Amino acid sequence: MTLRSINEGPDAFIKRSNGRPKNASASLPRVVCSVNARALKKNYEIIRELVPELSILPMVKANAYGHGAVWASRELMHLPKLYGLGVATLEEGIEIRRALGGAGRKARIFIFSGTSPWTDEKGELCELHALTPIIASDRCWHSFLKGKWHERVPFELKFNTGMNRLGMTPSLVSSVVKSLKNKPGAENLTGVLSHLAMGENPQAQVTRNQIEQFQWIRNQVHSSFPSVLFHLGNSASIWNNKYFKLDQMTDVVRPGISLYGTPPWADASIRDLEAVMTLQAQVVEVRRLKVGERIGYGGTYVVRDEPIHAAILSAGYADGIKRALSNQGHAWVNGRAERFLGVVSMDLSAVSCDPKTKVGDWVEILGPHVDIWAQAKAANTIPYELFTSVSSRVSRNLEGG
Secondary structure (H helix, E strand, O other), rough: OOOOOHHHOOHHHEEOOOOOOOOOOOOOOOOOEEEEEEHHHHHHHHHHHOOOOEEEOOOOOHHHOOOOHHHHHHHHHHOOOOOEEOOOHHHHHHHHHHHHHHOOOOOOOEEEEOOOOOOOHHHHHHHHOOEEEOOOOOOHHHHHHHHHHHHOOOOOEOOOOOOOOEOOOOOHHHHHHHHHHHOOOOOEEEEEEEOOOOOOOOHHHHHHHHHHHHHHHHHHHHOOOOOOEEEOHHHHHHHHHHHHHHHHHEEEEEOHHHHOOOOOOOOOOOOOOOOOOEEEEEEEEEEEEEOOOEEEEHOOEOOOOOOOEEEOOOOOOOOOHHHOOOOOOOOEOOEEEEEEOOOOOOOOOEEOOOOOOOOOEEEEEEOOOOOOHHHHHOOOHHHHHHOOOOOOEEEEEEOOO
């Protein structure tokens, strides 16, 4: 799929045709976010085929990128080659662990940033809920080691190879090895990882530097801990695997956005991914506007050449429709692309429509028929933010496995 400018018109945003949300009731005219288990599992298989030798660590942080972390975890936890589930915070990990219950007791849950800074209280929570902390700073490592938590919980170590957010200093690797080798708790070190800053650009110097640094760390650790697994690859590097050759330096990949049906950058190949989420709002009013009339706060949209019809939708920025889509983004209305008219307000928004549109029709804002990267560009953001902006007041609809 190729991203086109919003100036090329509505069709730049559209991929296929659409209907009403499944199980949506016309008597409950609000907003429906549907998530599809079949699409999620299909995308997982596409990723697995791209890196057949590697295990998969799906990222379900941030409520599975707005899709529902508990739902996604339940759908993923028994799939082949699953290494575990990745979240950001302890709260996310505890919620998933409790929800999976006995059926998911073997699924490892990795806490990527929520254990920084390390405290004994966090250690107790990891131990109680069988969570695997990612130790991601020099300070965290010293606190973790001082408290002898390496003897109590499985853990993994993240090194900073150039992203310059979290991560231990690479020069510490020799002292880490010395601290653990042939010591109690050494077997609890299960993985070593880093994070790519520009996986979409394998030829960039920063990417090359990161790979070189990671390979050096890998060699230092692997010689003393041959059973430890290594991971670096995100969705972008999986898509670029012919350049990265991830199976030659890692054992695990961490897909995020691609798992939910979105290519990792704007003009990346879609590779038959399917959108997992569909966000739809119901038409609550249809208006015919004459030339010169305006719509919405501030009257920012003015009818210019001829009268138009406008569909008023039962959703606004409090539901997840970015205000930046005002007069910019598009939606799918009864088989055609239509433009947002005027300012997106808190609870309502407006789109152009044809005269056949009626109250009760459903309009797709995000989903398989709207180009997510084009919609994100119109809002001056990225698909990740569009997905995670869907609010808690939006009704959720879980579709087939």
